[in-house]
Amino acid sequence: MKKTVIKGADVLGRGRSDLLIADGRLVETGRLDIADAEVVDADGLVALPGLVDLHTHLRQPGYEESETVLSGSQAAAKGGYTAVCAMANSTPVADSPAVVEQVADLGRRAGYVDVQPIGAVSQGLEGRRLAEMGEMAQSQARVRMFSDDGKCVNDPLLMRRALEYAASVDGLIAQHAEESRLTEGSQMHEGAVSARLGMVGWPEVAETSIIARDVLLAEYLDARVHFCHVSTRRSAEIIAAAKKRGVAVTAEVCPHHLILTDHAAQGYDPVFKVNPPLRENDDVEALRSALADGTIDAVATDHAPHSAENKDCEWNAARPGMLGLETALSIAVEALGGPEDVDWNLVAERTSRTPARIAGLRAHGHDFDIGAEANLTLVDPGGRWTVYGNELSSLSTNTPYAGMELPVTVNATFLRGNATVRNGQLTEAMGEN
Amino acid sequence: MKHLIDTADLSREQAELLLHQAEEMSRAVSGREVPKLPALRGRTVVNLFFEDSTRTRTSFETAAKRLSADVVNFAAKSSSVNKGESLKDTALTLQAMGADAVVVRHGAAGVPERLATWLPSSILNAGDGLRGHPTQALLDAYTLQQRLGRLDGRTVTIVGDILHSRVARSNVWLLNTLGANVRLIGPPTLMPRRIESWPAEVGYDLDAALPDSDAIMMLRVQRERMLGGFFPSEREYSLRYGLDQRRAARLPEEAPIMHPGPMNRGLEIASAVADSPRTTIVDQVTNGIWVRMAALYLLLTNGDDE
Numbered sequence A: 001m002k003k004t005v006i007k008g009a010d011v012l013g014r015g016r017s018d019l020l021i022a023d024g025r026l027v028e029t030g031r032l033d034i035a036d037a038e039v040v041d042a043d044g045l046v047a048l049p050g051l052v053d054l055h056t057h058l059r060q061p062g063y064e065e066s067e068t069v070l071s072g073s074q075a076a077a078k079g080g081y082t083a084v085c086a087m088a089n090s091t092p093v094a095d096s097p098a099v100v101e102q103v104a105d106l107g108r109r110a111g112y113v114d115v116q117p118i119g120a121v122s123q124g125l126e127g128r129r130l131a132e133m134g135e136m137a138q139s140q141a142r143v144r145m146f147s148d149d150g151k152c153v154n155d156p157l158l159m160r161r162a163l164e165y166a167a168s169v170d171g172l173i174a175q176h177a178e179e180s181r182l183t184e185g186s187q188m189h190e191g192a193v194s195a196r197l198g199m200v201g202w203p204e205v206a207e208t209s210i211i212a213r214d215v216l217l218a219e220y221l222d223a224r225v226h227f228c229h230v231s232t233r234r235s236a237e238i239i240a241a242a243k244k245r246g247v248a249v250t251a252e253v254c255p256h257h258l259i260l261t262d263h264a265a266q267g268y269d270p271v272f273k274v275n276p277p278l279r280e281n282d283d284v285e286a287l288r289s290a291l292a293d294g295t296i297d298a299v300a301t302d303h304a305p306h307s308a309e310n311k312d313c314e315w316n317a318a319r320p321g322m323l324g325l326e327t328a329l330s331i332a333v334e335a336l337g338g339p340e341d342v343d344w345n346l347v348a349e350r351t352s353r354t355p356a357r358i359a360g361l362r363a364h365g366h367d368f369d370i371g372a373e374a375n376l377t378l379v380d381p382g383g384r385w386t387v388y389g390n391e392l393s394s395l396s397t398n399t400p401y402a403g404m405e406l407p408v409t410v411n412a413t414f415l416r417g418n419a420t421v422r423n424g425q426l427t428e429a430m431g432e433n
Numbered sequence B: 001m002k003h004l005i006d007t008a009d010l011s012r013e014q015a016e017l018l019l020h021q022a023e024e025m026s027r028a029v030s031g032r033e034v035p036k037l038p039a040l041r042g043r044t045v046v047n048l049f050f051e052d053s054t055r056t057r058t059s060f061e062t063a064a065k066r067l068s069a070d071v072v073n074f075a076a077k078s079s080s081v082n083k084g085e086s087l088k089d090t091a092l093t094l095q096a097m098g099a100d101a102v103v104v105r106h107g108a109a110g111v112p113e114r115l116a117t118w119l120p121s122s123i124l125n126a127g128d129g130l131r132g133h134p135t136q137a138l139l140d141a142y143t144l145q146q147r148l149g150r151l152d153g154r155t156v157t158i159v160g161d162i163l164h165s166r167v168a169r170s171n172v173w174l175l176n177t178l179g180a181n182v183r184l185i186g187p188p189t190l191m192p193r194r195i196e197s198w199p200a201e202v203g204y205d206l207d208a209a210l211p212d213s214d215a216i217m218m219l220r221v222q223r224e225r226m227l228g229g230f231f232p233s234e235r236e237y238s239l240r241y242g243l244d245q246r247r248a249a250r251l252p253e254e255a256p257i258m259h260p261g262p263m264n265r266g267l268e269i270a271s272a273v274a275d276s277p278r279t280t281i282v283d284q285v286t287n288g289i290w291v292r293m294a295a296l297y298l299l300l301t302n303g304d305d306e
Helices: A069-078 A097-110 A133-138 A156-168 A192-197 A204-221 A233-244 A262-267 A281-293 A328-335 A344-359 B012-029 B054-066 B087-097 B111-118 B134-148 B166-177 B223-228 B234-241 B281-301
Strands: A003-011 A015-022 A025-030 A038-041 A046-049 A051-056 A081-086 A114-117 A172-175 A225-227 A249-253 A376-386 A405-415 A418-422 B044-049 B070-075 B101-106 B122-128 B155-159 B181-185 B201-203 B215-218
Touching: A046 A344, A051 A069, A051 A328, A051 A344, A069 A081, A069 A097, A069 A405, A069 A418, A081 A344, A081 A376, A081 A405, A097 A114, A097 A133, A133 A156, A156 A172, A156 A204, A172 A204, A192 A262, A204 A225, A204 A233, A233 A249, A233 A281, A249 A281, A249 A344, A328 A344, A328 A405, B012 B134, B012 B166, B012 B281, B044 B054, B044 B087, B054 B070, B054 B101, B054 B122, B054 B134, B054 B281, B070 B087, B087 B111, B101 B111, B101 B281, B111 B122, B122 B134, B122 B281, B134 B166, B134 B215, B134 B281, B155 B166, B166 B181
Parallel strands: A003 A038, A003 A046, A051 A081, A081 A114, A172 A225, A225 A249, B044 B070, B044 B101, B101 B122, B155 B181, B155 B215, B181 B201
Antiparallel strands: A003 A015, A015 A025, A046 A376, A376 A405, A405 A418
């Protein structure tokens, strides 16, 4: 039986403690001296439940030059993740059992994180007819989240049907809230900066009007709805009001919306082009508060790798999106008070426990419960690192943080007790390859 | 000054230097039998136009030739760009050709900045999307100076489709830098949101703005905008924002009437007004050459190379 002892970690809620892992599960905690165990020195490190990302674009099948399930899984492990939810906008679209099973299988073979496919809401993401949600839910991929992300489910009747139907398979609709008529031709956030730069703006009301509508639909239908990449103060206000009324609404925020503003567009460097766009400082402050107080439930990366030719070009021609998996924890810590004042329990709540609960990933987001799968991350709270695109594990390099020094480093990540990252470096994973 | 991309980047000193240099160019060339200076002999200026614009391209070409530069016209529509070549590949081709200056017009804002990151050449923005057209603003300011003397404290009213106008954007910042008050008038649907952050007054009533305008600049209505539903009809636009004789008569007597061209006669400007001696439209074309000569000269020689 393989045994590993993590020695002297700062374990949430228990102070300094050792963790004994055997056969992929946590079996004992406390002060431990186990003779036949591999020892991991975790002195000075914080042990977190493994991070869970609700929103990852792995680009496979279809855009393997930008990312593959393997490379994306490696990037996730480096970022401290043990599970990622893979968005459905691949080619072909993940709107059938065959595609979601292919993605899940590629994830198992890669072996770095649990890859949970998200199914499309509508066939081909076309917003006309429901995808085979029941079949995807019953497939081996056991899909529970459905999203047309990249596109909004604009048609209110289709959204109603999706919310109703998802409930029958214990599913959840994750909405990309964007009233597309209000964002036609848009290139960045509509505000003083877009007015100045001569770019067509993406008004915040395009997001808030859909969120307001879907909150009312969910309330009317007594259904659950989840909002992807919430980006404005008003969105957070609508969600807070909905929660107060008891509507089953959850929301995520992306790291970049917690730290960057539309001012980043001023040099017209498309690395800062993202959808929804970077907003204003007032939005950033509101989103940080909403994340801290639980109005926004989770940090999700919207990890969106793009090949060089899709980013090293003029702004208008560039695809929206930025890398996120390897930098998310650092940005979340920064947004939740900085490494000196950070509440690690809150970090765990927003990056692991709650996203695991939203996605229905029962093996993740545990607080070191005896008997639970050992999916965890060791973080150096005093670590600092400088981001270089070409040093990231992703096949793409479109990080907005290039050259920036960020707080907190991931020292190790364990998936079912096996280290996928040790001393900050990827290990040979235990995939089925 | 290495590039001329955005009038908002120009200090008052730089803007005045450009206008002063334009005047010098006018003096140096006017009256010469061969209207040509040797200042840029041996230098290569590439006109890289992704959008059709015969006027602007010809003006830059004339300016470069009068400074004895070699001019390469790279009409992107008939080039490999049509075969899918990226902007960056085009830039690398220009670099291989040894372009000293690239004059670029493109339908997307920010293309000049992107070229400046890839190329060692000086970049002159000849219009990028909705963002800027700095030499147009400079020639407008030059023309206004000719008519009004100094711009300090003068009120310039710009009328029409501010939202889609790179001419308006470049003028707002340049005229403000030069001390003028800028007033923007047009339908609210054609004003950018958060325009209050601009150094300009904003209003919707043209009639009220006329009597205390020291100059008026009418913008072209792009007829394709009608499809976007920005205003109910051409008739209503013309009635509310068109400059007819009755309105022109309410301007102060000396106030020049400007238009960047081409004009929609009968829509934003009545023919009788367009053809009156108060308009500066022909002067603007001539002054465009002096201003573009000045810009090319200053960017390529730092003003210290005769």
